[in-house]
Amino acid sequence: MTTQATQETTQAAQAGILGLIRFDAAGLVPVIAQQHDTGEVLMMAWMNAEAVRETLATGRVCYFSRSRKGLWRKGETSGQLQHLRELRVDCDGDTLLLLVHQEGVACHTGRRSCFYRAVRDGAVVEIAAPEVSPEALYGGGGAHGHGHGDADGDGHRHG
Amino acid sequence: MTTQATQETTQAAQAGILGLIRFDAAGLVPVIAQQHDTGEVLMMAWMNAEAVRETLATGRVCYFSRSRKGLWRKGETSGQLQHLRELRVDCDGDTLLLLVHQEGVACHTGRRSCFYRAVRDGAVVEIAAPEVSPEALYGGGGAHGHGHGDADGDGHRHG
Numbered sequence: 001m002t003t004q005a006t007q008e009t010t011q012a013a014q015a016g017i018l019g020l021i022r023f024d025a026a027g028l029v030p031v032i033a034q035q036h037d038t039g040e041v042l043m044m045a046w047m048n049a050e051a052v053r054e055t056l057a058t059g060r061v062c063y064f065s066r067s068r069k070g071l072w073r074k075g076e077t078s079g080q081l082q083h084l085r086e087l088r089v090d091c092d093g094d095t096l097l098l099l100v101h102q103e104g105v106a107c108h109t110g111r112r113s114c115f116y117r118a119v120r121d122g123a124v125v126e127i128a129a130p131e132v133s134p135e136a137l138y139g140g141g142g143a144h145g146h147g148h149g150d151a152d153g154d155g156h157r158h159g
Numbered sequence: 160m161t162t163q164a165t166q167e168t169t170q171a172a173q174a175g176i177l178g179l180i181r182f183d184a185a186g187l188v189p190v191i192a193q194q195h196d197t198g199e200v201l202m203m204a205w206m207n208a209e210a211v212r213e214t215l216a217t218g219r220v221c222y223f224s225r226s227r228k229g230l231w232r233k234g235e236t237s238g239q240l241q242h243l244r245e246l247r248v249d250c251d252g253d254t255l256l257l258l259v260h261q262e263g264v265a266c267h268t269g270r271r272s273c274f275y276r277a278v279r280d281g282a283v284v285e286i287a288a289p290e291v292s293p294e295a296l297y298g299g300g301g302a303h304g305h306g307h308g309d310a311d312g313d314g315h316r317h318g
Contacts, residue, residue, distance in 0.1 A: 016283040020276065030189055032200060039198020041191060044254040056278065088286075090273040091266050095203040097274040107250050114249040115256040117179065119215065122172040124179065127247075 014056050018049055022093040028064060029096055033106065036085040036099035042106035043114040045072075047096065052087075059084050061100055065158055078137040078159030080104040105131050108138075108159050173215050177208055181252040187223060188255055192265065195244040195258035201265035202273040204231075206255065211246075218243050220259055224317055237296040237318030239263040264290050267297075267318050 023029050028046045035042055045063040047055070051071055054062040061082035065072035075081035086099040107114040110130030118127045137159055182188050187205040194201055204222040206214070210230055213221040220241035224231035234240035245258040266273040269289030277286045296318055 010281055013278055013281040013283065017278050020283065030203065032191055032203065034198075034200055039193075041193055041200065041256055044189065044191065044249065086277050086279070088274040088277045089283075090203065091268050091270075091275070092273075095273075097200055109250050111250075114251075114254075115247040116250070118245050118247045119172055119176050120245070122169055124172065124175040124248075 010057070014053055017056070017087065017089060018052060020089050020093045021049075021052065021096070023049065024094070026066075028066070029094060031063065031096040031098060033061065033082060033098045033100050033102070035102055037101075040113055041115060042082075042100070042102055042112070045074075052096075055084055055098075056087065061098060068158070072158045075103065075159060078104075078108075080106065080137065080159050082106070105137075106159075108134065110134050110137060169216070173212055176215070176246065176248060177211060179248050179252045180208075180211065180255070182208065183253075185225075187225070188253060190222065190255040190257060192220065192241060192257045192259050192261070194261055196260075199272055200274060201241075201259070201261055201271070204233075211255075214243055214257075215246065220257060227317070231317045234262065234318060237263075237267075239265065239296065239318050241265070264296075265318075267293065269293050269296060 021029050027048050030044060031047050032044050033042045034040065046066060048064040051062045051064045054071065061074045061084055063072040063074060064070070081103045082098075083101040083103070084098060085101060088097040088099070090097070105112050107116070109116070110132040111128050112131060113128065116126055116128040117124055180188050186207050189203060190206050191203050192201045193199065205225060207223040210221045210223045213230065220233045220243055222231040222233060223229070240262045241257075242260040242262070243257060244260060247256040247258070249256070264271050266275070268275070269291040270287050271290060272287065275285055275287040276283055
């Protein structure tokens, strides 16, 4: 297969998947990231069409930050990259599931998964501890330089 | 523990988890359903506060249908119930993860998971076949009676 044919195949796949996705009124689609081998659900974030294209083209997961209103290349600040293994789309095209290999931790709190709080025995409990400190992920004094409040969370940082 | 104390504990847990959830402008939160033992991601849907309360109180998963604008008790039509094993909330409170036991299939197409389309080798392919027919799930002639188009999908049925 020639390079041109490969590019055409890639472009066809991108066009195919983009044609299946039903972006919302804001041009976004929710995206679930799951560790490909353990099945652990790591996080949920959002993509626009450009983020989908970049993720498929580079193999590194790129979201769309609703607070910063721009592409959010996961790990660009924290080094905690997500490598794409497979992109899936659901039956009605309004949610994506990414199978990924997560380097380090997915959560800005330093935990492996963002879903570390559970209802157990009638109480809300933390079921996972940070593996690294947020300071180690984002730097001490420099944290405010890139730690912006997300539209959906207080002080949510984009790692 | 008295029945009253049990009820108070349950109410406290509900108040605790509801206080952590950041519902969107429409009063909804996205919810990921994952099979508790296999790790399979089954579907993504939405809940309002009432759906969260009912799910915690009954142990049967209840969503909010954006198209029908009302509670959607998963399986009430199709019989494909979801039994709650654990409810988790993410770091910024804007997504829920439910560990469930899914009876039968989660997807209205008759597939176990809604995420049955994947990008592989430069093409979009189906990676799972229906385990039951939609007609078996929803009835033949009666399908139109409860099969409403969802706001997020063409002809999406609420099983």
